[in-house]
Amino acid sequence: MPDAxxxxxxxxxAPYGTIYAWESLEVILIAAAFEQDVSLAFMDDGVFQxxxxxxxxxxxxxNFSPTYSALGDYExxxxxxxxxxxxxxxxxxxxxxxxxxxxEDEDYxxxxxxxxxxxxxxxxxxxxxxxxxxF
Amino acid sequence: xxxTIQVNEGPYQxxxxxxxxxxxxxxLDKGHEIFRIFxxxxxxxxxxxxTTPPQDDRNIVKRWSELAKEHDIDMxxxxxxxxxxxxxxxxxxxxxxxxxxxxxxxxxxxxxxQLVEGAIESDRLVVFGD
Numbered sequence: 001m002p003d004a005x006x007x008x009x010x011x012x013x014a015p016y017g018t019i020y021a022w023e024s025l026e027v028i029l030i031a032a033a034f035e036q037d038v039s040l041a042f043m044d045d046g047v048f049q050x051x052x053x054x055x056x057x058x059x060x061x062x063n064f065s066p067t068y069s070a071l072g073d074y075e076x077x078x079x080x081x082x083x084x085x086x087x088x089x090x091x092x093x094x095x096x097x098x099x100x101x102x103x104e105d106e107d108y109x110x111x112x113x114x115x116x117x118x119x120x121x122x123x124x125x126x127x128x129x130x131x132x133x134x135f
Numbered sequence: 136x137x138x139t140i141q142v143n144e145g146p147y148q149x150x151x152x153x154x155x156x157x158x159x160x161x162x163l164d165k166g167h168e169i170f171r172i173f174x175x176x177x178x179x180x181x182x183x184x185x186t187t188p189p190q191d192d193r194n195i196v197k198r199w200s201e202l203a204k205e206h207d208i209d210m211x212x213x214x215x216x217x218x219x220x221x222x223x224x225x226x227x228x229x230x231x232x233x234x235x236x237x238x239x240x241x242x243x244x245x246x247x248x249q250l251v252e253g254a255i256e257s258d259r260l261v262v263f264g265d
Binding site (some may be wrong): 030 | 250
């Protein structure tokens with residue numbers, strides 16, 4: 001297999017109105033076994049996927065939001081959230097789940113997975129990838 | 136260039152699968168290699184042989200089957216997406232106790248690893264969807 005590629009998963013849609021968010025997560029979890037250099041981006045309505053306190057009882061659908069907190073165990077440690085998308089929707093970092101990963105090299109210190117980035121910074125991150133998965 | 140194509144929408148409702156088809160054809164005409172076409176989300180509906188579009192309309196499923204046959208293209212339907220949406224081959228029918236199959240010629244059902252492998256092995260992953 002060639003060297004690891006830089007894989008970025010771009011999540012642009014709200015979590016339950018369509019299946020894209022859930023089926024994107026399924027790709028991310030499967031792909032973790034392939035040991036690529038993975039990062040996630042959340043923008044547009046995709047930022048709603050990470051909101052805390054999701055309750056899906058009223059719509060009869062599975063609440064898959066707890067899965068995001070398992071991403072650290074899958075070595076998905078770089079999660080970029082677009083600042084403008086949050087602000088446009090009246091959201092802030094406090095509205096999102098607190099996602100962490102454990103750094104083996106630093107005695108399993110817990111580190112934040114979520115990084116707020118500006119639209120321009122996100123564009124630069126896109127440009128630096130080998131593969132963009134767009135959901 | 137070696138390409139993997141990902142198709143995320145079903146036939147007729149969205150233009151995505153038409154665009155993916157024409158892009159694939161154009162890429163082949165230009166001498167590029169198609170490593171794989173991976174159908175995900177509602178894209179798996181491109182692989183049912185039971186569609187019957189009006190006679191004066193394009194037959195999207197048949198078109199894929201013919202393209203795959205002509206150019207020996209590997210066309211993969213995601214198994215998890217296909218199970219949800221009722222796209223079934225012999226193996227899936229047996230495993231899940233279904234009384235019918237509907238997968239069209241030229242397709243096969245396999246896992247998401249096939250998409251990831253396509254992205255790793257190809258020069259470009261080209262995604263068609265909304």
